[in-house]
Ligand code: HEC
Ligand code: HEC
Ligand code: HEC
Ligand code: HEC
Ligand code: HEC
């Protein structure tokens with residue numbers, strides 16, 4: 311069968327085939343699967359039993375298009391079996407009393423191990439896998455490609471910025487909570503996607519961030535905070551998340567705490583040079599300027615750093 315020409319590497323694990331169409335492996339030393347392992351008429355065989363809404367959607371999506379010559383429905387490709395593996399035995403009527411042999415099936419609840427599921431996708435999406443996916447936190451946690459991607463769909467929700475967060479938050483419950491807090495990055499509003507900050511398939515950076523560090527990620531949008539400043543504030547240089555929640559929180563400006571408590575985590579209030587207690591307070595009639603709304607930031611407004619020649623105290 312011509313369709314089988316592209317099969318170069320195949321290993322048989324019970325009913326499961328791993329890895330198709332590896333163009334740069336030599337065909338000579340590869341085991342092959344008997345053509346009879348595949349259904350006789352490709353998708354036409356499968357569709358005799360599986361012509362439903364789900365397969366109709368597949369043909370509306372990218373993978374169902376014949377114009378992608380390297381896609382499952384390109385000429386000489388394996389069609390349904392490019393993803394579901396050889397289905398010849400599955401497509402035949404099982405002998406009396408016997409179960410229908412399984413094919414590769416997808417999703418977290420599938421009986422097919424995630425590695426095997428992913429190998430089906432990676433057989434074509436090799437560069438995606440090599441350059442990004444391999445070693446990512448999702449790969450290590452054995453998350454199947456199909457937990458994020460839908461292929462029996464006219465459009466894959468994880469690929470559109472507006473619908474993507476819902477896919478991710480389906481597993482990341484703590485983050486769902488964070489983004490629902492009153493002060494959060496506008497992800498739920500569809501103005502930002504998780505992938506503005508995180509690599510979808512993983513990166514070599516901490517937390518799979520798109521940039522090398524937390525700060526590089528933040529200042530890619532908040533350029534005014536980039537520095538270097540004449541007068542730096544060390545915790546800002548170190549990590550924006552010393553003071554801000556990355557996703558969202560209960561305090562304005564996504565702060566981890568309100569001032570003055572925020573500042574007092576590191577700065578002792580006692581002995582503050584300029585805060586002589588005012589006459590009102592001495593008389594017991596008014597609060598220290600420390601405790602007014604905005605408190606420390608009323609005076610130290612340049613909390614991210616200052617370029618003013620006399621901005622050493624971050625007051626201007
Ligand atoms: C003769 C009818 C028949 C044909 C032909 C057939 N299937 Fe199935 N298929 C079934 C039935 C019935 C099930 C339900 C599960 C079972 O009984 O094993 C099923 C289940 C499946 C499942 C698993 C669904 C799940 O939730 O686990 C997949 C995937 C699948 N078939 C794909 C295919 C593919 C690909 C082909 C073509 C190679 C094919 N089928 C051909 C009858 C058929
Ligand atoms: C590009 C890979 C790919 C191709 C090609 C493909 N499938 Fe699937 N199939 C999947 C994935 C992944 C799922 C899990 C649901 C999803 O992601 O949409 C699935 C789910 C299924 C299911 C079970 C669940 C459901 O949604 O009904 C059946 C049955 C099935 N496919 C049959 C087929 C048939 C028949 C064909 C050919 C007409 C086919 N598939 C082609 C990847 C593929
Ligand atoms: C037979 C080869 C083949 C297999 C197997 C395959 N794909 Fe694809 N895939 C393609 C081609 C070809 C395209 C479209 C052209 C391109 O992006 O280069 C594509 C496109 C995609 C896209 C982009 C879709 C879009 O609408 O832009 C995603 C996501 C994807 N595949 C995921 C998967 C997943 C997940 C699996 C396994 C369940 C899988 N693919 C299996 C060949 C394949
Ligand atoms: C954690 C969710 C997630 C998982 C798991 C995942 N993807 Fe993706 N994938 C995405 C997102 C999100 C995008 C869109 C990327 C963007 O917009 O920056 C994407 C894009 C793609 C694309 C199209 C763009 C490209 O990079 O060529 C392909 C193909 C693809 N993924 C294949 C795969 C394969 C194969 C696997 C499994 C080995 C996989 N994905 C696992 C979320 C995921
Ligand atoms: C504005 C950038 C940004 C956006 C948008 C974003 N994240 Fe994050 N995320 C981060 C940073 C930075 C961290 C590092 C941990 C920290 O400092 O809180 C992180 C950490 C994480 C972690 C690891 C948490 C831990 O403690 O191990 C998960 C999971 C996560 N993000 C998921 C998501 C999801 C899901 C979305 C979309 C709904 C998303 N993130 C959107 C910046 C972002």
Ligand code: HEC
Pocket residue numbers: 418447448451453457458468474477478479480481482504505508510516517518
């Ligand atoms: C099927 C469930 C599932 C889906 C869907 C999912 N994740 Fe995850 N994610 C996990 C698991 C499991 C881990 C590893 C364990 C952990 O850290 O919670 C993880 C880890 C992460 C981490 C932490 C990385 C680190 O270094 O600590 C980030 C960031 C992340 N996911 C972002 C995303 C984004 C963005 C999406 C959507 C594009 C997404 N996830 C979709 C299950 C999922």
Ligand code: HEC
Pocket residue numbers: 495496501502506507524527528529530531532550551554555556562563564565
């Ligand atoms: C992809 C662009 C982008 C990235 C990356 C990004 N932000 Fe944002 N940030 C925004 C947008 C958009 C808003 C909402 C602005 C608005 O509503 O006016 C925002 C809002 C904020 C606010 C609240 C502003 C206010 O006035 O309440 C803070 C604080 C903030 N971001 C800090 C961070 C930190 C810290 C990081 C790194 C973890 C980061 N941002 C990464 C785009 C980004």
Ligand code: HEC
Pocket residue numbers: 525528529532535536543545546547549550551552553554563565569607613614
């Ligand atoms: C030492 C604590 C601290 C650190 C570290 C810090 N910030 Fe802030 N940030 C604040 C405070 C306090 C506010 C509120 C200022 C106000 O209300 O005027 C703020 C406000 C913001 C705002 C919204 C208002 C504005 O000025 O635009 C953005 C955006 C922001 N910070 C981004 C960042 C980025 C990016 C980093 C890392 C480079 C960072 N912050 C590091 C304390 C900090």
Ligand code: HEC
Pocket residue numbers: 543544545552553569572573574575576577606607610613622623624
């Ligand atoms: C994570 C710890 C941390 C937090 C939180 C923090 N700072 Fe700082 N701050 C420092 C360090 C470290 C220095 C440098 C001290 C030095 O050089 O002696 C500094 C320096 C300063 C200076 C300059 C004084 C000097 O001695 O150079 C001012 C003013 C200041 N911080 C105000 C604030 C304010 C206002 C806040 C709250 C919005 C705040 N800081 C939050 C750690 C922090």
Ligand code: HEC
Pocket residue numbers: 570573574577579582583584599600605606607608609610623625
């Ligand atoms: C009424 C205005 C005002 C308020 C409110 C204020 N500061 Fe200051 N702060 C100053 C001035 C002015 C200086 C510089 C004094 C000097 O050089 O003698 C200063 C100096 C500092 C210094 C440097 C101390 C040193 O030893 O050089 C730190 C740290 C500091 N403030 C932190 C804070 C924190 C934290 C808060 C809130 C709890 C706060 N300030 C509230 C005006 C203020």
